Amino acid sequence: MQEAIFRLFCSDFTEEDRVLIFLTGAARKSNWESNGDTKKGLKETLEGIKRELNIGFQIVTGDIPEGRTEKEIWEIFRVVFEALNNNDELILDVTHGFRSIPMLGLVLLNYARFLKNISVKGIFYGAYEARNENNEAPIFDITSFDRLLRWSNAADSFLNYGITGPMESLVKERAAILREKTENFERAKKLEQFDRILGEIAKNFFTVRGREILSGRKFEIEKQNIDAIADEFIEPPFGTIKNKIQEKLRPFENKNSIKNCLAAVKWYIRHGLIQQGITLTQELIVTFILQYLDFPWDVLANRELVTMCITVYSRNIPEAKWDDKVLQERKKALKILSCEPMEKLGGLFEALREYRNDINHGGFLENARTARKFKAKLEAVYPEVERVISNYLLK
Numbered sequence: 001m002q003e004a005i006f007r008l009f010c011s012d013f014t015e016e017d018r019v020l021i022f023l024t025g026a027a028r029k030s031n032w033e034s035n036g037d038t039k040k041g042l043k044e045t046l047e048g049i050k051r052e053l054n055i056g057f058q059i060v061t062g063d064i065p066e067g068r069t070e071k072e073i074w075e076i077f078r079v080v081f082e083a084l085n086n087n088d089e090l091i092l093d094v095t096h097g098f099r100s101i102p103m104l105g106l107v108l109l110n111y112a113r114f115l116k117n118i119s120v121k122g123i124f125y126g127a128y129e130a131r132n133e134n135n136e137a138p139i140f141d142i143t144s145f146d147r148l149l150r151w152s153n154a155a156d157s158f159l160n161y162g163i164t165g166p167m168e169s170l171v172k173e174r175a176a177i178l179r180e181k182t183e184n185f186e187r188a189k190k191l192e193q194f195d196r197i198l199g200e201i202a203k204n205f206f207t208v209r210g211r212e213i214l215s216g217r218k219f220e221i222e223k224q225n226i227d228a229i230a231d232e233f234i235e236p237p238f239g240t241i242k243n244k245i246q247e248k249l250r251p252f253e254n255k256n257s258i259k260n261c262l263a264a265v266k267w268y269i270r271h272g273l274i275q276q277g278i279t280l281t282q283e284l285i286v287t288f289i290l291q292y293l294d295f296p297w298d299v300l301a302n303r304e305l306v307t308m309c310i311t312v313y314s315r316n317i318p319e320a321k322w323d324d325k326v327l328q329e330r331k332k333a334l335k336i337l338s339c340e341p342m343e344k345l346g347g348l349f350e351a352l353r354e355y356r357n358d359i360n361h362g363g364f365l366e367n368a369r370t371a372r373k374f375k376a377k378l379e380a381v382y383p384e385v386e387r388v389i390s391n392y393l394l395k
Helices: 001-008 025-032 042-053 071-085 101-118 145-159 166-177 180-204 210-215 217-232 235-248 260-272 273-291 301-316 324-328 330-338 342-358 371-392
Strands: 020-024 060-063 091-092 119-126 139-140
Touching: 001 042, 001 091, 001 119, 001 139, 020 071, 025 060, 025 139, 042 060, 042 101, 042 145, 042 180, 091 101, 091 342, 101 119, 119 145, 119 301, 119 330, 139 260, 145 166, 145 235, 180 260, 210 217, 210 260, 210 273, 210 324, 217 235, 235 371, 260 371, 273 301, 273 342, 301 324, 301 330, 301 342, 324 330, 330 342, 342 371
Parallel strands: 020 060, 091 119
Antiparallel strands: 119 139
């Protein structure tokens, strides 16, 4: 099996490359060293391939226990992991050993990918038990198991934490492979667009880009492109992951709608992005009031006026003590102050004002709140904001 793997995938190796063979004591004695003229060992076979193909590579062995106990399995893990170098590109053969070895290999690769930045070029299993009548046995390429594990981790990062980086990396890798052949350019472009938009969605969330979130444009593009991802990863489990991603994006289904902002605050709360959630909750209140009055919501002066009017309303400030900017826009201010949403949303905006100021000052104020209070406050205020705005949208 090792000879077959090497001839198939390692013929371009150089002196910089290594063949790592991990041996139990029994395997070293019976299979590694040659036994006179009666049996050629694996070491002699590999040396013969080097001469035959005129290539150079290092042959490195490692001693491992049989793996008959949990302690011995962890020792195998340690030996193999310590033999790997940072940034190694690996081809792994899991044919020999106990049946726990393939599972151990997958876990080890995932661990080494994180700690040593390794990449996996292939995982192979020689299925001797599936040989045919000519005594020919297939080699199974099970690299897709590793890819599925990575996709599962990436999907977990996205679905549960809103982090898109691991998924972006996987899509980028696949697009790069497709670009190696001209006939795959269009498929690569679809993946690259999905990857780019996914990154932009994440950045829009982290930096509270309300205009982009409200428009829903990028969510629509991404939902249209999601099938391109599924087409590239045809194994059945990838379809389930695709469905989970679609579910994650489904709440953002309304073009140019405040509903997208409401869904975004839920996203923030779920993923612990409390500062962003407080900011967007206040700003969507301002936006909704301006929409209700048919005033341009993207004009800074209008947004500042609504914020000042909320202060006037919430603190019951008499007109004689209004800020000069409010008095200069008195006619518009009166419309804002007397509109129905002001009565229901003004107090909710005000309830978050000190929390937003506190969090933006980085906790350096003398009476700064503890961290857990921000999440509790947002979770208390937001459902009422959603209820009020949703009721208006149903009218």
